[in-house]
Amino acid sequence: MLDGTTAEVVERKALRINAAKTCQPIGAMYAALGIHSCMPHSHGSQGCCSYHRSHLTRHFKEPVMATTSSFTEGASVFGGMANLTQSLKNIFSIYNPEVVAVHTTCLSEVIGDDIPTIVRKSKEEGSIPDGKVVIHANTPSFVGSHVYGFANMVSGMVNYLAEKTGTTLNQVNVIPGYVEPADMREIKRLAAAMGVNIVMFPDTSNVLDGPLTGQYKMYPEGGATVAQIKSSGDSIATLALGHFASHVPAATLESKCNVPAAFMELPIGVGPTDRFVDALRSYGGVEVPASVDLERGRLVDLMSDLSQYFHGKRVAVSGDPDQVIALTQLLLELEMKPVYCITGSPGNQFEKRMHELLDGPVPDAKIKQNADLFELHQWMKQAPVDLLITNTYGKYIARVENVPFVRFGFPILDRAAHRFFPTVGYAGAINLINQMLNAILDKKDRECAEEWFELVQ
Numbered sequence: 001m002l003d004g005t006t007a008e009v010v011e012r013k014a015l016r017i018n019a020a021k022t023c024q025p026i027g028a029m030y031a032a033l034g035i036h037s038c039m040p041h042s043h044g045s046q047g048c049c050s051y052h053r054s055h056l057t058r059h060f061k062e063p064v065m066a067t068t069s070s071f072t073e074g075a076s077v078f079g080g081m082a083n084l085t086q087s088l089k090n091i092f093s094i095y096n097p098e099v100v101a102v103h104t105t106c107l108s109e110v111i112g113d114d115i116p117t118i119v120r121k122s123k124e125e126g127s128i129p130d131g132k133v134v135i136h137a138n139t140p141s142f143v144g145s146h147v148y149g150f151a152n153m154v155s156g157m158v159n160y161l162a163e164k165t166g167t168t169l170n171q172v173n174v175i176p177g178y179v180e181p182a183d184m185r186e187i188k189r190l191a192a193a194m195g196v197n198i199v200m201f202p203d204t205s206n207v208l209d210g211p212l213t214g215q216y217k218m219y220p221e222g223g224a225t226v227a228q229i230k231s232s233g234d235s236i237a238t239l240a241l242g243h244f245a246s247h248v249p250a251a252t253l254e255s256k257c258n259v260p261a262a263f264m265e266l267p268i269g270v271g272p273t274d275r276f277v278d279a280l281r282s283y284g285g286v287e288v289p290a291s292v293d294l295e296r297g298r299l300v301d302l303m304s305d306l307s308q309y310f311h312g313k314r315v316a317v318s319g320d321p322d323q324v325i326a327l328t329q330l331l332l333e334l335e336m337k338p339v340y341c342i343t344g345s346p347g348n349q350f351e352k353r354m355h356e357l358l359d360g361p362v363p364d365a366k367i368k369q370n371a372d373l374f375e376l377h378q379w380m381k382q383a384p385v386d387l388l389i390t391n392t393y394g395k396y397i398a399r400v401e402n403v404p405f406v407r408f409g410f411p412i413l414d415r416a417a418h419r420f421f422p423t424v425g426y427a428g429a430i431n432l433i434n435q436m437l438n439a440i441l442d443k444k445d446r447e448c449a450e451e452w453f454e455l456v457q
């Protein structure tokens with residue numbers, strides 16, 4: 001299908017081909033699902049909401065619920081105040097959530113609807129029952145990406161909910177970044193193994209990876225509760241994982257409640273996970289237990305055993321900026337060569353950090369923010385790679401170029417079990433290494449000459 005892609009790159013300013021990002025409200029909707037008993041609400045037209053819900057449903061293979069202000073021509077001309085007021089009334093009377101998390105769309109942003117004022121009037125008119133909460137985030141999709149939408153909604157949680165009572169609690173906040181439910185579960189498991197109390201928000205584990213019980217529950221067991229998010233204002237510190245997804249909400253909490261923020265990278269690979277574990281140790285006032293040391297040791301042993309397969313392999317990576325930054329560190333630890341690294345999200349911090357990582361070990365690496373998969377493919381035409389790592393959309397490139405392919409990031413639409421396997425932490429790195437090795441060796445087994453077709457690798 002991509003047979004026509006050429007190696008010659010023509011500079012483009014106003015055109016993206018095979019975008020490597022999606023729109024802000026999807027990130028906001030995903031973050032809202034990480035609040036317990038929360039209904040995400042899309043303030044715009046039905047089409048946007050349907051697209052965002054179906055994209056998340058296809059990725060998580062779980063029904064994703066959200067409501068919409070259902071704009072028509074009238075709202076487009078006169079504003080969406082009446083629609084949102086009526087929506088809030090309907091949502092609380094029909095679906096009875098604890099929280100409604102409103103995000104905007106391109107249309108309501110262009111109109112300029114003032115959501116806090118509409119929410120305040122709705123409250124005064126009795127559309128929001130006592131004890132129920134409405135939060136909001138502005139998510140204009142003509143700037144940023146789904147990662148920015150995620151960060152904006154998490155900031156909304158802080159703005160509306162976090163409180164400082166003056167009594168510091170023995171707990172550490174973790175803002176996990178735009179990661180899978182399995183990653184959030186893994187972060188909680190690591191913290192529990194170390195004996196550190198954490199408040200993590202959002203938390204989509206047990207929401208989008210819950211068990212089949214035979215009974216439908218509109219609001220699953222998981223998600224950070226309103227009480228937990230409120231208490232984040234009394235925590236010892238906030239660990240913000242990933243610059244793009246977590247920096248702004250952690251900084252907002254720092255300025256609102258004076259909770260010190262530690263800005264970190266996603267804990268993917270040995271180094272970033274070590275730094276995360278060390279931060280938990282330091283802020284939690286605990287020692288790293290032997291069980292966590294053992295996990296780390298097993299990962300390092302695996303990396304050392306497999307260096308013959310990974311050393312010097314050229315890799316192309318595309319994904320969310322926080323994920324690419326962290327994954328690049330794992331690839332370098334494996335002595336691979338991340339030669340092409342792009343993200344669809346805009347933001348100079350990506351290129352700055354990637355140059356810090358790659359200018360020494362891979363000086364000829366091509367790095368680009370606000371890029372697209374078409375250009376990544378063109379680079380691969382100019383000089384091929386041994387492995388491609390990106391989301392589902394990379395399969396078209398992998399097929400035409402016959403390159404081993406590992407699905408990573410968001411969205412993964414053509415596989416099902418990814419939400420159960422973390423990529424963060426020492427266990428996550430083992431999972432990623434396993435996938436990369438299988439992809440490389442499967443290609444070798446398919447294509448090698450008979451005398452090189454080995455039973456034992």
Ligand code: SF4
Binds near residue numbers: 048105106107141
């Ligand atoms: S880009 Fe804007 S109009 Fe399109 S789906 Fe996203 S919010 Fe809706």
